[in-house]
Amino acid sequence: MAPACSRFGRDRFPTRIAVAAMFVLALLMPPALAAQDGLPTDDGTDVARPAPGTKENRLWLLWEQIEHRENSCPPSAPCDRTHAYLARKIAPPSQEELDRFIGMLDRQALARGEAAEDPEAPRICTEGDAELLMGFDPEAIGIADRRALLTDLQGVHVAAGSLKAPAGYDGDFGGTIQAAIAARFATAGLPLLTEEEMRQTPGQPKLNIYFSNTDAETGCTYSVFVSLAQTVLLTRAPRIKLAAGTWGMGGRRDPTVEGDDEAATILRVIDSFLEDYRLANLPEVRESLMGTGAPSEETAAADTPAD
Structure with missing residues (x-):
């Protein structure tokens, strides 16, 4: 049959x-x-x-x-x-x-x-x-909570080494960020994949970091947006596969945090990603997330890139 x-x-x-x-x-x-x-x-x-x-x-x-x-x-x-x-x-x-x-x-x-x-x-x-x-x-199937897209991740590729250093920064800015991310991933138990490993991993998960430095001429302060891209199928035409953002969060300098700077802001967003990953994979949370309804207003706002 x-x-x-x-x-x-x-x-x-x-x-x-x-x-x-x-x-x-x-x-x-x-x-x-x-x-x-x-x-x-x-x-x-x-x-x-x-x-x-x-x-x-x-x-x-x-x-x-x-x-x-x-x-x-x-x-x-x-x-x-x-x-x-x-x-x-x-x-x-x-x-x-x-x-x-x-x-x-x-x-x-x-x-x-x-x-x-x-x-x-x-x-x-x-x-x-x-x-x-x-x-x-x-x-x-209902629209899932964004954390549901973090369940059962086998690893994530992150390439922060090419991030442009802020004005006056002395040292390897991108390399320092990459090392800090690697340490955080190791603590969270989430493998940090090479680009080749990512291509062979289901979903090809890649964490993209979009960083904009402070512009002295316009007065705009720095901002960061981090997005997890994974391969997805189009529901109306499931033979079509593409890479799409499945988790995202933005950040700016927090004036209430003493000594807050570009590196601290980037790593703060990375910490938020890893915390969502941890919560999503708790057994009781994972079960409730599978097939959940539309994301809340708070979740939707967090997915909006910073200006």
Whole structure:
């Protein structure tokens, strides 16, 4: 049996191992066929294709088998069961025979108090359909809290060595920041990946540091924005993969902190990232984060880059 798309609600079935089978008939009405030359037959002669604008009836017997399993997926994602289908073509009926047969099925459904168009009928979908590719509808999953994107990280690549030093800074600014980040990652138990290791790690996680120095001419003080980029799939077209920011936070000089400077501000944001990573991977927090709803206003504000 082959997997296919379906539109079943997760609340219709118990969360237990069970198998249900259902027979349905699906009528496929393909679009008009383009005019082409005849098709060769076994005896070498040609059979004309249907003329443009005509419709071809095909009658199928479709067997659906539903296997229920233990729920291990986020809320609203119907992945606690799988659907398998077996299809067999029935000899092409005439339009009159088909109308009579469908009419009989409709009358039987009405006699049972059911709709002729069963809401549980499987959908016939294209090969690019997200449900077909992934086994569930990704659009049905709620927007996650940003910390959920930090769960189960296998490591992160950070390259701060090229950061431009503030005016008057004496020494290797980027190298000093990189060393401080490495020490913090080691304490947090999060591996610091090389660029090559990052490419081979699921999600290719990379922590980007955007640093803007103080501009003496405009009077604008320095600012920093840190963003964790990971590879993601587009829900409406899951064959499309791209790198996108999945966590972010900005920072500026804090006048209430004595001796606060550029390096301290950068590392303060790094500390916030590692704290979110720690919290996200606490067993009780991790479980609650998987499949959570939209982020709070506070979270959304923290994801906004500093001016």
